[in-house]
Amino acid sequence: MSKDLLTLKGVHTHIGAYHILHGVDLTVPRGQLTMLLGRNGAGKTTTLRTIMGLWKASQGRIEFNGTDITALATPQIASMNVAYVPENMGIFSDLTVRENMLLAARGAKHAGQMDDTRLKWIFSLFPAVEKFWNHPAGKLSGGQKQMLAVSRAIVEPRELLIVDEPSKGLAPAIINNMIDAFAQLKASGVTILLVEQNINFAKRLGDTVAVMDNGVVVHSGSMKELAEDENLQHSLLGLAI
Structure with a gap:
């Protein structure tokens, strides 16, 4: 290797x-x-x-x-x-934080199928993602959107x-x-x-x-x-x- x-x-x-x-x-x-x-x-x-x-x-x-x-x-x-977070973050503003995360979790058809252990780890890195889980992503601050963008990139290994x-x-x-x-x-x-x-x-x-x-x-x-x-x-x- x-x-x-x-x-x-x-x-x-x-x-x-x-x-x-x-x-x-x-x-x-x-x-x-x-x-x-x-x-x-x-x-x-x-x-x-x-x-x-x-x-x-x-x-x-x-x-x-x-x-x-x-x-x-x-x-x-x-x-x-391979995951890529562009400079503009690529957040879907009209979707909730949960829906943004679900789109990136290719192995899950609904939120309940996302890896719970991995989500808890992501929440420990970015507590705002958990706090605003059901909020429209477009309502987040710039920093919270960046946290969501990175979280979405790592929702799968x-x-x-x-x-x-x-x-x-x-x-x-x-x-x-x-x-x-x-x-x-x-x-x-x-x-x-x-x-x-x-x-x-x-x-x-x-x-x-x-x-x-x-x-x-x-x-x-x-x-x-x-x-x-x-x-x-x-x-x-x-x-x-």
Whole structure:
């Protein structure tokens, strides 16, 4: 079994006339949390969407668990125990929290068939999901919607969790709750790929890091090393952690 659960090799992505990814090389080690950092417009979200098959790679290869998934459709990739939480969260506003969760629990036809032990674990991570179980999801706050989005992604066991900017627009207390939840998810054996702009979030959670600029990965290595090297932070991100 390879130590890397996910690898991208020379991946290019075109969206219409625009060439967004210019040969992305990325490795996501099994059982670790990999941060994908970079300035706005660097290609981070495009990378996630290309991994999930929402946009097709025009060149290169994407492997998950040793299987070439480059040309697979999104439902096929999701069926391999891969979950994706997009930046807009993808919540169904007119449905209740329970109904949103049920839609993601592919093995259940009604709420009573959802894994009760797993639900209790999710409720321990995100108490608001239990509190607003029968409320319309559209009535939740931004932080509560983000909790629901992550909860929905993990309502069934996942081998890989891909999340785009989970802390965006959240209050500090909610961010701390989210950090604790991702730490527990990682401890449970889930491999996580996370795009994040909150550098404190990245520093506290990341094992490995890849930094993107202009559609390519320009740096990869230990998150701890990047967090301790102020000159490297300035050169890659224009900021200091």
